[in-house]
Amino acid sequence: MSSKSANSQRSPLARARGYGSANEGVHTFLAERVSAVALIPLTLWFVFSVAQLPLGSYNALQHWVASPSVAVMLVLFIASLFYHSSLGVKVVIEDYVASEGIKLAALLLVKFAHAVLAAAGIFAVLKIALGN
Amino acid sequence: MNSPAPQQARPVERPLSPFMLGQYYRFQLTSVLSLMHRVTGVGLSVGSVLLVWWLVALAGGAWSYAAFSQHAGAWYGQLLLLGWSWALLYHMCNGVRHLAWDLGYGYSIPAVYRSGYLVAATSLLLTAAAWGVAYVL
Numbered sequence: 001m002s003s004k005s006a007n008s009q010r011s012p013l014a015r016a017r018g019y020g021s022a023n024e025g026v027h028t029f030l031a032e033r034v035s036a037v038a039l040i041p042l043t044l045w046f047v048f049s050v051a052q053l054p055l056g057s058y059n060a061l062q063h064w065v066a067s068p069s070v071a072v073m074l075v076l077f078i079a080s081l082f083y084h085s086s087l088g089v090k091v092v093i094e095d096y097v098a099s100e101g102i103k104l105a106a107l108l109l110v111k112f113a114h115a116v117l118a119a120a121g122i123f124a125v126l127k128i129a130l131g132n
Numbered sequence: 133m134n135s136p137a138p139q140q141a142r143p144v145e146r147p148l149s150p151f152m153l154g155q156y157y158r159f160q161l162t163s164v165l166s167l168m169h170r171v172t173g174v175g176l177s178v179g180s181v182l183l184v185w186w187l188v189a190l191a192g193g194a195w196s197y198a199a200f201s202q203h204a205g206a207w208y209g210q211l212l213l214l215g216w217s218w219a220l221l222y223h224m225c226n227g228v229r230h231l232a233w234d235l236g237y238g239y240s241i242p243a244v245y246r247s248g249y250l251v252a253a254t255s256l257l258l259t260a261a262a263w264g265v266a267y268v269l
Contacts, residue, residue, distance in 0.1 A: 033234060036227050043224050047217060047258075051266040056205055058197045061190055078183070085177040092174060121184040124191035131191075 082118035
């Protein structure tokens with residue numbers, strides 16, 4: 001993308017005052033959709049793979065996660081899922097929480113929670129795949 | 133501008149959102165599916181904790197996995213998994229519908245209803261297929 005001011009209708013003063021759109025919302029919009037596209041095959045793979053597994057069998061599941069292709073798919077699934085989820089929940093909070101203070105706190109909390117869960121999930125997969 | 137000031141009577145009590153739903157506001161398939169996209173999305177975000185619990189329990193050894201497995205195999209665990217799998221597949225199917233709209237397709241009213249029914253049916257069929265695979269195979 002070329003210089004923002006080149007094809008903008010806004011004066012430099014309006015931009016400096018910070019009124020109106022920051023012109024950066026498109027990134028979030030696209031990121032939500034790109035992660036959605038990635039999640040279509042990953043979700044179908046995950047649901048129908050897990051459906052075939054004996055969920056009560058610890059050894060069978062360890063063996064399954066330890067397979068390189070499965071471990072890679074699981075890491076991709078977790079990363080895409082939590083990225084997409086954090087963007088989605090962010091929009092919901094922005095829509096429904098009116099108070100700026102509570103909104104900021106909720107947004108931070110949700111962002112950190114997503115980071116923690118994604119890290120824990122990916123670490124668990126890597127531990128099984130690499131550690132044993 | 134000489135009109136008298138309006139009387140400060142009690143404000144008219146109009147139905148407030150969302151309490152008008154179902155009473156004064158008639159649901160349509162379109163609005164219900166849209167609402168469900170958001171509800172399942174938030175539900176899936178909460179449900180993703182279970183996904184991480186599953187993997188962390190598995191990485192933690194046979195003992196920690198047994199604790200997870202006990203809950204996942206119980207009736208409430210199976211019920212949660214059923215709800216979670218449908219929510220995931222519904223959100224995915226309706227997400228494809230949203231992606232088509234983003235590309236500019238399917239905006240006519242008949243098309244929106246057709247895709248809506250298709251999404252509802254497909255999400256149920258995929259859920260049934262997944263549980264069929266889990267229990268029959």
